[in-house]
Amino acid sequence: MNGAVPIARSIESLVPFRRSSEVHDASEAVVTGNPPDWLRGELVRTCPAVFEGSRWLARHWFDGLCMIYAFRIGESSVKFQSRLLESEAAHEIAAGPTRVSSFGTPTGRTWWQRAVQPVQRISDNTNVNIVKMGDDLVALTEGDRQLRIDGASLRSLGAVSYTRDELTGAVAGAHPHFDVERQQIVNIATKFGSNGVVSIYEHGGLERSRRVIGSWRTRRVPYLHSFGLTTAQAVLVAHPFVVNPFDMLWSNRGYIDHFAWRPEDGTRLVVMDRATGQTAQHETDAMFVFHTVNAFQRDGDTIIDVLAYPSATIVDDLRVERMVEQLPDLRPSLVRIVMHPGRTRAELEPLSDVGFEFPSTNYRRVNGSNYRFAWGAADGPEAADGYSSSIVKVDVRTGKSSAFSDGERVYGEPVFVSRPGGSDEDDGVLLSVGTSQRADSAALVIIDAKAMVPLATVEVPKSIPLGFHGSFISRHA
Numbered sequence: 001m002n003g004a005v006p007i008a009r010s011i012e013s014l015v016p017f018r019r020s021s022e023v024h025d026a027s028e029a030v031v032t033g034n035p036p037d038w039l040r041g042e043l044v045r046t047c048p049a050v051f052e053g054s055r056w057l058a059r060h061w062f063d064g065l066c067m068i069y070a071f072r073i074g075e076s077s078v079k080f081q082s083r084l085l086e087s088e089a090a091h092e093i094a095a096g097p098t099r100v101s102s103f104g105t106p107t108g109r110t111w112w113q114r115a116v117q118p119v120q121r122i123s124d125n126t127n128v129n130i131v132k133m134g135d136d137l138v139a140l141t142e143g144d145r146q147l148r149i150d151g152a153s154l155r156s157l158g159a160v161s162y163t164r165d166e167l168t169g170a171v172a173g174a175h176p177h178f179d180v181e182r183q184q185i186v187n188i189a190t191k192f193g194s195n196g197v198v199s200i201y202e203h204g205g206l207e208r209s210r211r212v213i214g215s216w217r218t219r220r221v222p223y224l225h226s227f228g229l230t231t232a233q234a235v236l237v238a239h240p241f242v243v244n245p246f247d248m249l250w251s252n253r254g255y256i257d258h259f260a261w262r263p264e265d266g267t268r269l270v271v272m273d274r275a276t277g278q279t280a281q282h283e284t285d286a287m288f289v290f291h292t293v294n295a296f297q298r299d300g301d302t303i304i305d306v307l308a309y310p311s312a313t314i315v316d317d318l319r320v321e322r323m324v325e326q327l328p329d330l331r332p333s334l335v336r337i338v339m340h341p342g343r344t345r346a347e348l349e350p351l352s353d354v355g356f357e358f359p360s361t362n363y364r365r366v367n368g369s370n371y372r373f374a375w376g377a378a379d380g381p382e383a384a385d386g387y388s389s390s391i392v393k394v395d396v397r398t399g400k401s402s403a404f405s406d407g408e409r410v411y412g413e414p415v416f417v418s419r420p421g422g423s424d425e426d427d428g429v430l431l432s433v434g435t436s437q438r439a440d441s442a443a444l445v446i447i448d449a450k451a452m453v454p455l456a457t458v459e460v461p462k463s464i465p466l467g468f469h470g471s472f473i474s475r476h477a
Contacts (some may be wrong), residue, residue: 011051011061011320014327015387016410016435018463019049019067024153026072026079033456035073035446036429038420041474042151043071043431043444046139047467048127049084051320056093060104060254061318065090066127067465068139068154071433071444071458078444080460083154085139087147089125100124103142104254104319118249119192124159128174129469133185134205136160137473140174142225142255151473163209167191167201174469175226175291180364186213186234188227192245196221200234200272214277216270221245223259228295228304230368232275235304237289237337238268241312261288261312269339269346271302282339284346288312293334293359296369302339305351305374305396307332307359327387329380331355334394352394354378354401358413358469362425365418372397373426375414375449379466391432391445393452402452409434409443410466416449417472426450431472435464 011017048064051057058064069082084090092098097108101120109120126139126147137149138160148157162168170189177186184202191197199215213234220242228235240262247258263286271280287308295304309332317328334356336349356376361367374396379389390405391414411434418428430447442464446456 011058011064011324014324015437016327016466017051017323018435018440019465020440020462022067022084023069023080023082023460023462026070026081027460029071029078029080029444030459031078031456032459033446033454035078035456035458036419039073039417039429039446040075041073041472043073043415043433043470043472044130044137044151045069045433045467045470046127046130047465049465050090053093055096056098057320058102058105059320060102060256061320061323062103062127062256063105063125063254064127064465065093066125066139068130068149069464070154071431078458080458080462081154082462082464085126085147086156087124087126089123101255104256104315106252106254106257109252114250114252120248120251122171122255126174127468131176131471132473133160134207140172140176142171142174144169144171146172161208165210166212167199167210170199173224173226177227177229177367178363179229180367181231186229188224188234188236190221190224192221192243192248194245195219196243196245198224198236198270200227200274212277213274214272214279216272216279219244220262220265222268223256225290226292228292230295230297230302232273232297233295233302234272234274235292235295235302236270236272237292237304237306238270239288239312240265240267240286241288241315256315259312259315263311269304269337271339280341281344282346283344284337284348286311287335288314290314290332291357291359293374294361294367294371296371298370300341304337304339306335306337307355307357307376308335309333327379327381330357331378331380332357334374334396336396351396352399352401354392354394354403356392356394360414360416360430362416362418362428366425371425373449375416375430377411377413377432378403379410387437389434391430391447391452393426393449404445404447404452404454406434406445406454408438409436409445411445412466413469414447415470415472417474424450429455433464435466
């Protein structure tokens with residue numbers, strides 16, 4: 001199993017990572033309560049679901065083979081559907097040790113294979129996110145391929161076909177932004193060579209030809225999971241979890257295993273002008289960031305709100321051998337970083353005492369502009385060997401917070417859906433999926449985003465592993 005010592009316990013036996021059989025044909029779920037009449041569409045999500053094969057063992061949460069699932073909300077019923085992703089990585093793993101590079105699992109490449117191909121092929125196990133790009137439903141991971149998904153069957157339709165360009169082979173981000181006003185998809189892509197090159201690119205929803213806005217070159221390349229976008233700028237949080245690109249040659253290690261934590265370097269903030277591609281850099285304290293919440297400009301300053309861990313040890317906490325012993329604490333701090341023009345040093349401002357992950361906002365309304373509310377999932381160990389899970393709401397202007405928890409399920413990312421015609425920023429619902437800690441079942445909970453009270457619960461007799469991200473595709477759109 002990848003030449004590694006077997007893990008004593010299976011992660012697939014643990015809450016919240018248990019997996020049930022697939023549901024290829026959408027089946028009716030049990031609805032308790034009253035979903036809003038205006039809520040019609042599909043919540044489509046990804047999750048790592050398969051961690052073991054006959055000759056393969058995932059060593060990191062991010063390496064579990066992808067399952068895609070959907071809650072289809074209709075006028076009189078809600079149906080559930082799920083399917084394991086058909087990918088090159090899944091086919092190779094079924095046949096034996098994989099030669100495809102993944103996040104934190106070593107490959108089965110021989111010395112000869114490593115000599116012939118110094119740079120590892122990147123996995124197409126797109127288990128991080130799924131978004132709508134024009135007419136396509138697209139599943140993403142941090143890699144050089146994105147997979148098109150059939151919305152009805154959830155089958156893979158093959159890789160998204162971009163025009164061959166300077167970004168071909170680059171590691172693209174799994175958190176693209178959507179510029180609603182300009183109707184552009186904006187993303188990051190990293191290329192590793194003698195130096196690292198991090199590019200910001202854009203394309204229209206129906207286009208598959210990428211235009212590079214600008215590039216930032218650096219000898220020490222940071223691990224970048226997400227970025228901030230304002231009307232005029234893109235903002236990179238270059239924390240000191242970095243790699244020298246040469247260290248990745250002839251390697252058999254997982255992608256993230258090449259990176260090292262260098263807190264003495266501090267965190268660099270790279271602000272790129274979207275019109276010219278020019279960059280300005282700022283510095284602040286060392287921190288580690290998976291997710292940005294929002295970015296905007298105010299009185300000439302550039303501001304980005306992030307979920308900050310004190311160090312990159314969280315990456316190791318998400319390794320399978322650690323999670324079977326102790327489930328991770330996914331409650332980083334909500335921090336505001338303020339960058340003043342002409343000043344190198346950026347200011348840090350804590351926004352709340354409540355920590356959470358998987359942030360959500362009223363995206364179409366507030367992304368890139370000054371805003372008030374953020375939501376997220378606060379999951380972490382309790383003192384009495386339990387695991388606490390709640391969906392939280394934070395007023396970033398006052399620091400006040402409220403939360404929903406049923407004490408039964410471990411919940412993931414809350415997806416905000418705005419009420420059609422709603423005037424307030426928090427006028428809408430949150431959709432979050434949780435797996436029971438006591439039974440082989442899971443549920444979609446529909447929460448009033450303003451009052452933080454549940455409106456309806458949609459239960460299925462299936463365990464759904466805790467995953468990362470997804471999208472609500474409205475039938476009104």
